[in-house]
Amino acid sequence: MTEHTPDYTRALDNAERILGFSLAPFVDPRPSEPANAYDFTRIATEHAFKDAWPRTDHLDLRSRALVSVTITASLGILEPLRGQLRIALRNGVTKEEIVEAFIQMAVYAGVARAFDSYAVAREVFAEYDEAGGVARDQS
Incomplete structure (x- = not known):
């Protein structure tokens, strides 16, 4: 498994709070996936659950x-x-x-x-x- 960055860990924690379950098993790459699969899932997960969902100043x-x-x-x-x-x-x-x-x-x-x-x-x-x-x- 690839070491998670602090931003990715924060995104996964936010996702778990919002979803009620850990997203990691669904987004962590499997052995058959190419090396850059982690980049895709990390970027997409951070964008959604670190950048967008936590923005509650104007939209709860x-x-x-x-x-x-x-x-x-x-x-x-x-x-x-x-x-x-x-x-x-x-x-x-x-x-x-x-x-x-x-x-x-x-x-x-x-x-x-x-x-x-x-x-x-x-x-x-x-x-x-x-x-x-x-x-x-x-x-």
């Missing part, structure tokens, strides 16, 4: 989570949407607020995209309810 974590749900849904990237929905629920966004975001998204990103995204939200809502109102741990 809860709002940032709802924005991230809307962005991933609008782009139609459904597996990342699943993770963003879990982050949102874990950080205080209600299911009702998520539905309202999809209603707004349907107007500007399209009804078909909103329906596809809402199908993922339904699954995440069900797992959230099954877990007693706690976002599922990915570990």
Whole structure:
């Protein structure tokens, strides 16, 4: 394993606080990956969890989570949407607020995209309810 830099360690710590589980097993390169895989995962992780998510002076974590749900849904990237929905629920966004975001998204990103995204939200809502109102741990 490559030694983590202090910034990468900080990013991983922030990610764990936001996600509720360690991101390291998902981003640390595996032996079959090229040497620069660590550079990619380190840069991407630091950018998201050291630089962007902690910026709470003007947009709190809860709002940032709802924005991230809307962005991933609008782009139609459904597996990342699943993770963003879990982050949102874990950080205080209600299911009702998520539905309202999809209603707004349907107007500007399209009804078909909103329906596809809402199908993922339904699954995440069900797992959230099954877990007693706690976002599922990915570990």
